Amino acid sequence: MLAKRIDPAAGAIIMANGIFLYGGIQAFPIIDQNLGKLLSILLFLAWLVIYWRLSVQFFQKNFLRPFLNNPIQSFTIGTWIAGVSVLCNVLLKYYPAALPFLQGMAVTNVLLWAVFLVTMIKSFKKLLTKQTKTLHGVILLSTVGTQSIVILLKNLFNWIPIMFVEVLVFLGIGFYVLGIYLLTRRYVLTQWTLIEDWKNTNCIIHGALSITGLAMVTAQLMTTPFMVGFWLFVLTLVILVEGIELARAYQRVKKLGFSQGIWTYHISQWSRNFTFGMFFAFTVALNESSAYQLPKGLIQFQDILLPLWAKIVLLSLVLQIWLYAQTQIKYSKLSLK
Template identity: 35%
Template sequence: MLYFSLFIVFSACMVAFLFFNKIYIHTSTMAVVMALGIITQGVLLNFFGTHFFHGVFGKILTVIDLALWNSFSFSFILSFLNKKFREIHYFRPINRFGMGTWVAGTSICGILIYKQFHEWVLIARLISYFNLGLWLIYIGLCVKAFYDIYRKELSKNVHGILLLTTVSTQSIVLLISTVFKHIPIKLDILFISLGVSFYILSTFLIIRRYCTKDDSRLIETEWNNTNCILHGALSITGLASLVSHAASKQGVMVIWICAAAVFLIVEVLEVYRLVKRIKSYGLKKGIFIYDVSQWSRVFTFGMFYTFTYLNNPNYFYFALIRKMVILAGIWAILVLVLIELLLCIRHVFKIYLNHANKHQVNSASANSSL
């Protein structure tokens, strides 16, 4: 009852902030829920053990994540009721892919509820049914978006957000494999195969963009934060295969090797981009600026860490790499989360001040007219 009360209080505060400040959140903001969910359920649980995860701290983190999911969902519904949904979330074909965070965020919340609060198992199952329907709608919108990208020649603007088709699909596998114990293996294989198909298509479009666009070499401006999902989508595919037992141990190992290789390539490019941005814009504007897409990096790091932790290779060198990732990765991820949280809090505070200032200006104008 205590944690349910905390959930109500946290949700009410967040919903009130969004409502009274008339804030419609970005389509991909549910990536915050995805990131904090995998950090809680994957990174912290595996590194610090079940004693930490099932203790007070782990449950509070879960409640906060669920409250964020609830308040973000309210914002999406509010945008629909106020006839702003199409403008904010649907009008731009590439932005539609960001709705994949809604599916993946809902999946992680269902998993957290099932793992943390056994008395809420029925709720976790209801969320699973709802999320399956949401995924079907999302995939339908994405198929149309892929067609719009081809028809309107928008391929020059594609980036890692397309890979949310894979992430959302594999998150469904993780959810149903957790909440429902007896799932036909053929159904898991079908979902995983579909996710892999989306990965191949999306990766092809992303690579073609950077190989053909004239200014693609300007990495500090043309490289998108969401491109880190190139390895995150592979990691969640491997994790889904591992949890559902849809692939052999050798098959899972192949996916992990691919994910590790892509992780290395992408993050080398990220470091190069970081250096270029500091040279071009300085330390403050080059690094310490907030964008919701940065949460995708937290999610992908957490997903690769979780996949690596649960995958136990027999080969000595791979086992050594796994140990290094586990021991060093935990602190890198925690630092990354802390930085992102501070940037996010500063961003929210600025939004509040801007709305407060506008309110004061409007009040002053009304008084002067009287």
């Protein structure tokens, strides 16, 4: 029988589906109005199953120490934190009366982030002193997890001091700068190939900035010119990184065929769904915020982009769920043999 160990990055499943319910679903009113509440409950149930298994595994002796001592894999704790943050925001959206319960979840999540903070610092120290060819975008979950806490606190607690929020936002930006430095050093100073060494998690290069932007908009930080420039920079990164992804997909299909090239499930693929959904959420929040007076031309461009991007978010999520379901069915059949 196959091992039943759950991947530490499984929290990304909650992140990817949750960010669609938080943002992207609003572009599809029929789905939102008729299925939104049901889908949020299903997300909560999925969270219970995944996080229970993660919790049990986390405290196993043969897992905990090697996991925390791994300077790359340990960053996947960021998916646990961001997953809870997104879930709380989704449940608040559909069930506002659950606020006291969600606030309890939020406090627990902040405590988990504090543990993650210590782990991140130790892992960054190791990575700074030792070059590694296996480094990839998972280290940017340091930013994602931190900024998810900002959005969570601002949405669930209206008394959070703005200074505390600013510290968290800039801490997340600091983690991003450090992560980009390490990734740049890895890809500039070592030999690599697009097919084998460019990882799915590298899409967090733009996703981490999208959630940073959403955090800043949620907290109403920065000036309008800054946010306009920031959004355009994120859009540029989306185009560049996803352009690399398309080139990689083409090369993989050419070399390995469609099934082995791109139609093979891996847990890290959920990061792409999350980053797509997060860019949509950031763009909508900036577009609709009364705190910023965006140029008319930018508003018109975003109004055209958002419906198109929403369809990309939904289509990519449906395809990912389909691929995941196929893999789980195959796994179940193998485990029965």
